[in-house]
Amino acid sequence: MAEARHEEVPEGLDAEASPRVCVVGVGALGGVIAGGLLGAGFDVTLVDRGERADHLRKRGLSVLDPEGERRTFSGVRVMERLAKAGPHDVIFLAVKAYDLEAVAPELPTAFAPDAVLVTLQNGIPWWYFQNHGGLLEGRRLRTLDPEGVIERHIDRDRIIGCIPYPAAELLPDGTVRHVEGSKLPVGELDGSISPRVRRVAALLESAGFRSRILDDLRSETWLKAWGNLSFNPISALTGATMEGLCRFAPTRRLAADMMREAQEVAESLGAHFRVGIERRLEGGEAVGPHKTSMLQDLEAGHRLETDALIGSVVELAEITGKPTPAIRSVDALMRLVEHTRSREGCRPGIPGARRAEELSEVNGDSAPPGRNV
Numbered sequence: 421m422a423e424a425r426h427e428e429v430p431e432g433l434d435a436e437a438s439p440r441v442c443v444v445g446v447g448a449l450g451g452v453i454a455g456g457l458l459g460a461g462f463d464v465t466l467v468d469r470g471e472r473a474d475h476l477r478k479r480g481l482s483v484l485d486p487e488g489e490r491r492t493f494s495g496v497r498v499m500e501r502l503a504k505a506g507p508h509d510v511i512f513l514a515v516k517a518y519d520l521e522a523v524a525p526e527l528p529t530a531f532a533p534d535a536v537l538v539t540l541q542n543g544i545p546w547w548y549f550q551n552h553g554g555l556l557e558g559r560r561l562r563t564l565d566p567e568g569v570i571e572r573h574i575d576r577d578r579i580i581g582c583i584p585y586p587a588a589e590l591l592p593d594g595t596v597r598h599v600e601g602s603k604l605p606v607g608e609l610d611g612s613i614s615p616r617v618r619r620v621a622a623l624l625e626s627a628g629f630r631s632r633i634l635d636d637l638r639s640e641t642w643l644k645a646w647g648n649l650s651f652n653p654i655s656a657l658t659g660a661t662m663e664g665l666c667r668f669a670p671t672r673r674l675a676a677d678m679m680r681e682a683q684e685v686a687e688s689l690g691a692h693f694r695v696g697i698e699r700r701l702e703g704g705e706a707v708g709p710h711k712t713s714m715l716q717d718l719e720a721g722h723r724l725e726t727d728a729l730i731g732s733v734v735e736l737a738e739i740t741g742k743p744t745p746a747i748r749s750v751d752a753l754m755r756l757v758e759h760t761r762s763r764e765g766c767r768p769g770i771p772g773a774r775r776a777e778e779l780s781e782v783n784g785d786s787a788p789p790g791r792n793v
Contacts, residue, residue: 450515507532547574586601586629606633642683724757
């Protein structure tokens with residue numbers, strides 16, 4: 421397959437004639453995108469739930485940019501139910517992959533007649549074989565959409581895929597810290613360069629992001645998934661930052677092995693990689709001492725995206741008949757982490773490490789910092 425073309429983006433949109441925009445899921449990534457759009461003057465509705473929605477109503481959306489400058493947007497329209505948000509022209513879907521089944525049934529209520537849905541999930545997306553055009557056209561990935569709920573409620577023809585590269589985190593005080601990165605390339609599922617994908621790219625460019633238009637969305641998806649399927653679980657299992665796991669030779673080799681296996685799966689499905697494994701590792705290291713989203717979720721006691729980031733690749737390996745021993749081993753370890761956490765009620769931290777600390781406290785043991793207990 422020839423290397424994907426990256427179309428030029430038209431000039432930015434005028435905020436006064438802007439589309440009605442909705443951001444669903446205002447965590448780290450959703451907060452960065454919403455902040456960019458609000459800062460550019462666009463009309464944006466924020467959709468989130470519970471404590472996060474209350475915080476956004478009372479204190480606004482606060483975003484700390486990579487240079488340390490804070491911007492706070494007060495008086496923003498915040499809704500907890502999509503059904504009450506009204507119709508929108510562009511909906512940015514920034515919830516975690518495991519929340520899609522719950523959100524999908526209400527999404528159609530937020531669609532204006534020609535609305536587009538911009539998906540922003542990490543890992544392999546549920547729509548991978550939709551408008552695919554290959555032998556596996558329309559095949560549902562059961563790891564991601566086991567009962568077909570997402571597929572039934574989200575019209576594939578509304579989807580524009582977006583590959584989220586910005587690194588961000590949601591701080592305890594509710595601030596969104598944008599660590600680095602501004603790339604948000606977009607593409608149609610069928611690879612066409614449509615007027616609407618041009619408009620979405622222009623919208624993102626106007627909000628301060630870099631948004632190329634892709635004619636091979638799935639290859640770019642795999643490039644990002646390389647990092648998701650390796651960096652995220654290794655980070656969660658070890659507590660290491662991006663920089664740390666890439667600089668430690670054994671985990672760097674493990675990440676490379678996982679990437680190599682994934683590349684064989686991806687290429688058997690027609691994808692190609694515009695950069696090599698070593699360059700992808702260098703890119704991960706360059707992010708610095710940043711915690712991956714999976715490590716952040718683990719430490720906060722949140723659910724983990726194991727299915728989207730790793731399980732989906734295992735399923736695709738089974739479909740293609742490709743061996744993935746390293747990926748399967750790490751997947752097994754993450755399943756054990758999830759199993760243990762489910763029995764403990766998703767308490768923060770790595771279960772084994774936390775249990776060791778508890779036993780140490782009970783026994784009255786102590787050790788100097790950095791020493792094993």
